[in-house]
Amino acid sequence: MYTPINQWAEDDRPREKFLLKGKSTLSDSELLAILIGSGSRNESAVQLCQRILASTNNNLNQLGKLSIAQLTQFKGIGEAKAITIAAALELGRRRRSEEAVELTKITSSKAVFEIMQPIIGELPHEEFWVLYLNNSNKVIYKSQLSKGGITGTIVDVRLIFKTVFENNATGIILTHNHPSGKLMASEQDIQVTKKIKLAAQQLDVNLLDHIIVTENGFYSFNDEGIF
Numbered sequence: 167m168y169t170p171i172n173q174w175a176e177d178d179r180p181r182e183k184f185l186l187k188g189k190s191t192l193s194d195s196e197l198l199a200i201l202i203g204s205g206s207r208n209e210s211a212v213q214l215c216q217r218i219l220a221s222t223n224n225n226l227n228q229l230g231k232l233s234i235a236q237l238t239q240f241k242g243i244g245e246a247k248a249i250t251i252a253a254a255l256e257l258g259r260r261r262r263s264e265e266a267v268e269l270t271k272i273t274s275s276k277a278v279f280e281i282m283q284p285i286i287g288e289l290p291h292e293e294f295w296v297l298y299l300n301n302s303n304k305v306i307y308k309s310q311l312s313k314g315g316i317t318g319t320i321v322d323v324r325l326i327f328k329t330v331f332e333n334n335a336t337g338i339i340l341t342h343n344h345p346s347g348k349l350m351a352s353e354q355d356i357q358v359t360k361k362i363k364l365a366a367q368q369l370d371v372n373l374l375d376h377i378i379v380t381e382n383g384f385y386s387f388n389d390e391g392i393f
Contacts, residue, residue: 180197180200180211183196184200194215194219195215195219196212198218198219198251199215201250201251201254202214202243202247206242209242214240214243218240218243226255229251230252230255230256234248234249234252270304270305271302271303271305272303272304272339272374273303275377275384275389276384278339278341278375278384279377279379279383279384281308282341282377282379283381283384286342286343286379287343287379287382291313291314291345292313292343292344292345293310293312293313293314294310294311294313294314294321294340294341294342295308295311296308296311296329296339296341297339298329298333298335298338299335299336299372299374300336300337303337306333306335307329307333311326321358323362326338326362327366327369327371330371336371336372337371337372337374338372338373339375339376339377340359340373340375340376341377341378342355342379343379343380344378344380346380347380348380349378349380349383349384350378351387351390355378356392359373359376359387359392373393375388376392
């Protein structure tokens with residue numbers, strides 16, 4: 167017997183379940199039901215999504231290959247809902263692609279240079295970036311912390327550790343570029359690094375290195391024994 171979702175027990179409704187119990191507790195069909203919002207007169211959104219998934223043997227990769235025309239063959243799925251499903255699955259695919267690229271294991275200072283040189287090595291101004299690592303020293307996230315003129319940039323230490331906790335990182339690597347091409351740490355570079363290292367120690371986060379990047383080379387605080 168069909169029972170509309172709004173008549174289900176509150177903690178069984180997909181949106182309420184998401185809020186009360188967390189996204190990991192929802193089935194694939196419940197997550198899809200949140201996307202499409204409603205089913206048809208004779209079928210709830212969850213039941214409709216269960217039927218769609220069953221047609222692909224509950225395989226999200228196969229579901230992602232269905233065209234808009236194929237999705238709209240299911241009663242209750244119009245073009246707008248089909249596009250919503252396709253867009254969500256495309257975002258998932260892009261996320262997996264980015265994660266595959268990002269999960270680079272850092273085994274040396276040169277590995278950091280190879281990641282960052284294409285990003286900041288040839289810029290006419292300074293940028294300060296942080297690589298966030300997991301327990302295996304794999305890069306799980308990287309972000310620009312600040313951007314400045316040729317003479318320098320301002321570093322917000324609090325923002326570094328806010329991002330550490332948001333990404334469950336256990337280690338960080340600092341990196342910035344010298345547009346001048348000078349491969350040497352300035353006194354300001356050293357003082358900023360010491361400040362961040364002290365904060366990292368207090369928060370049980372490993373500061374593994376600080377890499378200065380230029381167009382053709384790099385300078386590693388760790389390799390040079392500054393740490």
